Amino acid sequence: MDQTDTIPSVVNQGHPAFAALDLIARLVAALELTPLVAVFSFDRDGIVRFCNHACAQLCGLAPEQVIGQPRKQLFMRGEREAEHDRLVDEVWRTGQHSPSGDWQVRTASGRELWLYSTLVPIYHEGALTQVFCMDVDVTARKREEDALAAAGTNFRQMFVKSGDAILLVRNGRIEEANPAALQLFKCPDAQALTGRRLADFSPQQQPGGGVSLDAARTLEEQAYAQGNCRFDWRYVDCRGSPFWAEVLMTSITLDHEYLFYVVVRDISARKSAERTLYLAAQVFENSRDAILLTDRDRHVISINRAYAEITGYSSADMLGKPISVYRSGVEDEAFFREVWQQIDATDHWQGEIWSRRKCGELFPAWLALTAIRDTQDRISNYMAILSDITERKRNEEHTRHLAEHDFLTDLPNRVLLLDRLSLALSTARRKGSMLAILFLDLDRFKQINDTLGHQVGDLLLKEVAVRLLKCVRKVDTVSRQGGDEFVIILADIGGIDHAAHVAATIRHAIGQPYLIGGHELHVSTSIGVSIFPSDGEDIDTLVKNADIAMYHAKQGGRDNFQFFSTEMNERIVERASFEHGLRQALAEQQFELAFEPELDIASGALVGAEALIRWRHPELGLLRPDRFIGVAEEAGLMVPIGAWVLREACRHARGWHEAGHAVTVAVNLSPAQFLQRDLLEHVRAALDDAGLAPHYLELELTEAIIMKGGAATADTLRALRRLGVRLSLDDFGTGWSRLDQLKDYPIDKLKIAQAFMHDGGDTIAIRTIIAMARSMEMTVIAEGVETAEQLEFLRGQGCDQYQGHHADAAVQASGLDGLLRN
Numbered sequence: 001m002d003q004t005d006t007i008p009s010v011v012n013q014g015h016p017a018f019a020a021l022d023l024i025a026r027l028v029a030a031l032e033l034t035p036l037v038a039v040f041s042f043d044r045d046g047i048v049r050f051c052n053h054a055c056a057q058l059c060g061l062a063p064e065q066v067i068g069q070p071r072k073q074l075f076m077r078g079e080r081e082a083e084h085d086r087l088v089d090e091v092w093r094t095g096q097h098s099p100s101g102d103w104q105v106r107t108a109s110g111r112e113l114w115l116y117s118t119l120v121p122i123y124h125e126g127a128l129t130q131v132f133c134m135d136v137d138v139t140a141r142k143r144e145e146d147a148l149a150a151a152g153t154n155f156r157q158m159f160v161k162s163g164d165a166i167l168l169v170r171n172g173r174i175e176e177a178n179p180a181a182l183q184l185f186k187c188p189d190a191q192a193l194t195g196r197r198l199a200d201f202s203p204q205q206q207p208g209g210g211v212s213l214d215a216a217r218t219l220e221e222q223a224y225a226q227g228n229c230r231f232d233w234r235y236v237d238c239r240g241s242p243f244w245a246e247v248l249m250t251s252i253t254l255d256h257e258y259l260f261y262v263v264v265r266d267i268s269a270r271k272s273a274e275r276t277l278y279l280a281a282q283v284f285e286n287s288r289d290a291i292l293l294t295d296r297d298r299h300v301i302s303i304n305r306a307y308a309e310i311t312g313y314s315s316a317d318m319l320g321k322p323i324s325v326y327r328s329g330v331e332d333e334a335f336f337r338e339v340w341q342q343i344d345a346t347d348h349w350q351g352e353i354w355s356r357r358k359c360g361e362l363f364p365a366w367l368a369l370t371a372i373r374d375t376q377d378r379i380s381n382y383m384a385i386l387s388d389i390t391e392r393k394r395n396e397e398h399t400r401h402l403a404e405h406d407f408l409t410d411l412p413n414r415v416l417l418l419d420r421l422s423l424a425l426s427t428a429r430r431k432g433s434m435l436a437i438l439f440l441d442l443d444r445f446k447q448i449n450d451t452l453g454h455q456v457g458d459l460l461l462k463e464v465a466v467r468l469l470k471c472v473r474k475v476d477t478v479s480r481q482g483g484d485e486f487v488i489i490l491a492d493i494g495g496i497d498h499a500a501h502v503a504a505t506i507r508h509a510i511g512q513p514y515l516i517g518g519h520e521l522h523v524s525t526s527i528g529v530s531i532f533p534s535d536g537e538d539i540d541t542l543v544k545n546a547d548i549a550m551y552h553a554k555q556g557g558r559d560n561f562q563f564f565s566t567e568m569n570e571r572i573v574e575r576a577s578f579e580h581g582l583r584q585a586l587a588e589q590q591f592e593l594a595f596e597p598e599l600d601i602a603s604g605a606l607v608g609a610e611a612l613i614r615w616r617h618p619e620l621g622l623l624r625p626d627r628f629i630g631v632a633e634e635a636g637l638m639v640p641i642g643a644w645v646l647r648e649a650c651r652h653a654r655g656w657h658e659a660g661h662a663v664t665v666a667v668n669l670s671p672a673q674f675l676q677r678d679l680l681e682h683v684r685a686a687l688d689d690a691g692l693a694p695h696y697l698e699l700e701l702t703e704a705i706i707m708k709g710g711a712a713t714a715d716t717l718r719a720l721r722r723l724g725v726r727l728s729l730d731d732f733g734t735g736w737s738r739l740d741q742l743k744d745y746p747i748d749k750l751k752i753a754q755a756f757m758h759d760g761g762d763t764i765a766i767r768t769i770i771a772m773a774r775s776m777e778m779t780v781i782a783e784g785v786e787t788a789e790q791l792e793f794l795r796g797q798g799c800d801q802y803q804g805h806h807a808d809a810a811v812q813a814s815g816l817d818g819l820l821r822n
Ligand SMILES: Nc1nc2c(ncn2[C@@H]2O[C@H](COP(=O)(O)OP(=O)(O)OP(=O)(O)O)[C@@H](O)[C@H]2O)c(=O)[nH]1
Pocket: 408, 441, 442, 443, 444, 445, 446, 447, 449, 453, 454, 455, 456, 457, 458, 461, 482, 483, 484, 554, 558
């Protein structure tokens, strides 16, 4: 219902003039009541004459307060007051209404408002009496407009200044692009972008495989449906270079237009980092080397597949455990301390170590440890790369073996020989010992090849190698130089006799018949020997001289060995002739016995005599044992010679007894005799043959026999003792046995070594030996007594018997020497 309907009619509606008046009255009433337009009027003095409700409300006053007030008090216009005054004057002057406009005002009640305002002249009876001011409150609209303008400005700023590329896309075409977009797409100007589709800046296909055009459309639809969508996209810029971007497409669709606000951010760096990470992960997982990662405290945080495969440990076994738990135990703590010290200093260590699989098996590994640092340069992790090098080591070993060994015999070849020789020489130099080089060449080997073929020759060479190895000790080296030549190093030999002995053994071994391919073959060898240091100080000289000596052996009719030095050859010849002579001496009874008397100190009586062998050599005259016992021992003649001495000594003793002198005979036993199984039988037979009571036979042993012998020796000694034979220990005090060690052996008598009697005598040692021997109830005899003073001293110490020049003299004086000599 119109508000004017509520205004009562003040005139008779039937008369036309009154009808017009009535309309005016109704209009005024409507003006009065309208809430939409604030209306007031003022006269030429600016005094308010009329004010409707809306106006009073706008001013924040009651209408009656407003009437009669100056118009300027209703709405103050600040800086624009004068401008408004001019408008008012213009209306009064021209009688025309003013142009409408927006005015910012402060109301009488202090509110800030925007008014849309018009001034209208009001005539009364033809005269301009008042001006109406009609104001519409447009504050709300004005504020919205301001906010919109501000938002627009902000948006513009953001659009222009954004570091991200922003595109406005309308109906699939780029409408606007910000500077960052021009830069990102490397466009010379905006025209290069506008009007085109985003797909125009994409490769035909996206890396995922979809056609760019279709994929872009799908994404636009998605953004339209969901409001926005975010995706990674591969673009190509105006210069044709591809790049990765992250795209946020927001639909701001109006009406039926597709309008998108598209933010494009270059993520090529991130993509490349992602790619690098992906590759690193692939490398980690697919590496054939075992890789393990730890944290900075060296606790395992990751292992790759190869690690699990190689070691047998799973991630579950290892994660969180200290890496040190998985050491093999071969390398010690000090080794790992050094490893970590180096990593601390250089961030890296690599080397060979032993590793252990979960099943316990050890394997050689190449380990590379690297410290990984964070952006602050602090160690954040450690990486261990472990390669199983079992196969490599095996191959290396195989290759090295091939390089160092002869393919036919598998003996060390020349390369390894020189290496070993160099080692042996430095050891010999350090220890001041001797070594020998034997240069062997088979005799007339060519004939075997020529008559029976190379294959047979080869088999013969292999058999020769086997035989050579049997002739030497483990410390020696047998090598094949090629052809039928072999070189042998004899390390640390005691003397040239050793070398001669080995050479003779080899000659003999090679000379034994071979059964090869159904043929019985015979071959001999010529051997040359050089000795360090006498025949040369260095490898070349020694090998050359052994070769020369071998040549001499060939010259000398083959099948023999020759020393390089003539002097040595002579000595060996002499030795050989000595050996021959000894065999003859046995057969021809060239040995004799001499007796050294043993006297009782207390009574001065002759109580025994030690049998000493002599060799009456047909050319050299009477030889004492030190000239020939060594050769006899090496030639294995000590057993028959010892047996002869035993028999002869017993026979002599029996003679003394028959002459009325119950004297004991002492016989020295050699180690070779002791090793004889039937020693006991020999002794018994010697006693029986001579008819001598066993307690008149005394067997003299050396400390070496006792100490080396062990249980078997103790058994033999006890058996001899049971037989009734007496046992004495010769040269006591010079070896390394101690008296308390002797208590397990049935020894009757100790012979104090002659050495203690020299230079005034070692009185303390003699005293100690005598005291201890007495405590063990052994008889003590001193050897090498030469003076009456020495004898007196021994007597004072309670020594039982003595030997030596002083005893010989006493025996001569007593006339008993004739007895012993016969
Ligand atoms: N079966 C065989 N023969 C070889 C091999 N290497 C070399 N030979 C032969 O070994 C022979 C060596 O001969 P020589 O040492 O020079 O002469 P020899 O016949 O042994 O006569 P002398 O040494 O003077 O006693 C030559 O016939 C070579 O062909 C091999 O690997 N296998």
